[in-house]
Amino acid sequence: MGGVARLVPVLVLLACWEGAARLIGSRLFPPASTVVAALGQEAASGRLAHNLGVTMARVAAAFAVAMVLGTALGMVMGRWRRVDRALDSLLTGLLNLPALVGIVLIYVWFGLSEVTAVAAVALNKLPNTAVTVREGARALDQGLIDMAHSFRMGRGAILRHVVLPQLYPYLFGAARSGLALIWKIVLVAELLGRSDGVGFQIQVYFQLFDVTGILSYTLAFIVVVQLIEWALLQPLERRANRWR
Amino acid sequence: MLGVEISRKTVPARGGPRTVIAGLRFALQENEIVALVGPSGCGKTTLLRMIGGLDTRYEGRIAWAGDTAPRIGTVFQEPRLLPWRTVRQNIALVRPPDPAEAEALLALLGLVPYADLHPPALSLGMARRAAIARAFAIRPALLLLDEPFVSLDPAMAEQGRSVLATAWRTRRCAALLVTHDLAEAASLADRILLLSEGPARVVRELLVPEGSRRRGIAEGARVAAAIT
Numbered sequence: 001m002g003g004v005a006r007l008v009p010v011l012v013l014l015a016c017w018e019g020a021a022r023l024i025g026s027r028l029f030p031p032a033s034t035v036v037a038a039l040g041q042e043a044a045s046g047r048l049a050h051n052l053g054v055t056m057a058r059v060a061a062a063f064a065v066a067m068v069l070g071t072a073l074g075m076v077m078g079r080w081r082r083v084d085r086a087l088d089s090l091l092t093g094l095l096n097l098p099a100l101v102g103i104v105l106i107y108v109w110f111g112l113s114e115v116t117a118v119a120a121v122a123l124n125k126l127p128n129t130a131v132t133v134r135e136g137a138r139a140l141d142q143g144l145i146d147m148a149h150s151f152r153m154g155r156g157a158i159l160r161h162v163v164l165p166q167l168y169p170y171l172f173g174a175a176r177s178g179l180a181l182i183w184k185i186v187l188v189a190e191l192l193g194r195s196d197g198v199g200f201q202i203q204v205y206f207q208l209f210d211v212t213g214i215l216s217y218t219l220a221f222i223v224v225v226q227l228i229e230w231a232l233l234q235p236l237e238r239r240a241n242r243w244r
Numbered sequence: 245m246l247g248v249e250i251s252r253k254t255v256p257a258r259g260g261p262r263t264v265i266a267g268l269r270f271a272l273q274e275n276e277i278v279a280l281v282g283p284s285g286c287g288k289t290t291l292l293r294m295i296g297g298l299d300t301r302y303e304g305r306i307a308w309a310g311d312t313a314p315r316i317g318t319v320f321q322e323p324r325l326l327p328w329r330t331v332r333q334n335i336a337l338v339r340p341p342d343p344a345e346a347e348a349l350l351a352l353l354g355l356v357p358y359a360d361l362h363p364p365a366l367s368l369g370m371a372r373r374a375a376i377a378r379a380f381a382i383r384p385a386l387l388l389l390d391e392p393f394v395s396l397d398p399a400m401a402e403q404g405r406s407v408l409a410t411a412w413r414t415r416r417c418a419a420l421l422v423t424h425d426l427a428e429a430a431s432l433a434d435r436i437l438l439l440s441e442g443p444a445r446v447v448r449e450l451l452v453p454e455g456s457r458r459r460g461i462a463e464g465a466r467v468a469a470a471i472t
Binding site: 143144146147149150151153157161162165243 | 337
């Protein structure tokens, strides 16, 4: 029932798109059916899989780096006021650094490579994760941590059983908004400095004014992102919050 | 087993540090149950935290027989159970040396029907019992109890005291019980230390007659009235 309710607006939108595009009849606004057909061709040629694949790999790498480093930074800043005060203005600065500037500077200073592309994307997400996790670290229940100490629980056990479960909502929040951010920024990084991936393809189609190509890749990308949300993020979140 | 001599303990407060304990001294014997009774805010909870090793910033000393702190089970005023673990899993978390003992404690404290529930589903009284079971599960030599029956209705509190007394009969350990209720202190403890308004120190020591120990709150109230 929920699935149908979700699907109806999508189908209505597709129908409106199809109708409007046929009515206008411009090469710059192709109907949905044409876009889907182009998508089929890209898929058959193997290019779609390759480009989506490398983009996803970059997303995964940048996501992992940003989550791990951002979580560590956020925990340290949330728990130690001195570190927080020392790094706070730096973090705010980084948070407000335009994504484009970060990417361009990293490319200029460290060269065009897979590593710099991933680092540039991760840098854009890292402060966001740190700020969210810092919030969580500040909200930790000290009473539960005291309890754990009083029962002589080790550091590892406290982190795993007492601290992390309290941080899950914040970590999921960071992961959710992080993926949304990284999807967008990874395309910019590809457009500026890579020779494959969805961002690169869109740049090629842009130069050819090929709106059908742009829309077909956009569509494929949106579908993949939705699948990850449904198949991975939501079940994980439900699992972590089962006890509530 | 324990000698406490705190010359001074301050806590940060608005307008500078506030002295909560000054010149407090007492001793605790093996297997002895001592109640610390005093007005609220007189530093009793702070004292338990210091004895439990959670607060080490004070002037004075807390000395253990044998020089190392024994195994201590703490029952905090709030139950402090992990809400994402069931009662049974909460007890397992503190690594009871004997899992069969953990199960026996669940039965002894009347927690079997609640063992697979998560703490948010428990009443305060049941959650406190689970915290008591957890503290006993590590086979403590010393039990620290901070107002374990405060803000429960009288019947629930009396039930809790009764199962605690039963647990003590079968599992001997020393205990420090913080309470502001003299009748409760007399119904559970062997000896009562009356603490002053903060900064806390011991103003009187009362011995509960052996024949009157752990005989319920009515007997506790009678003893309290007789010995004060």
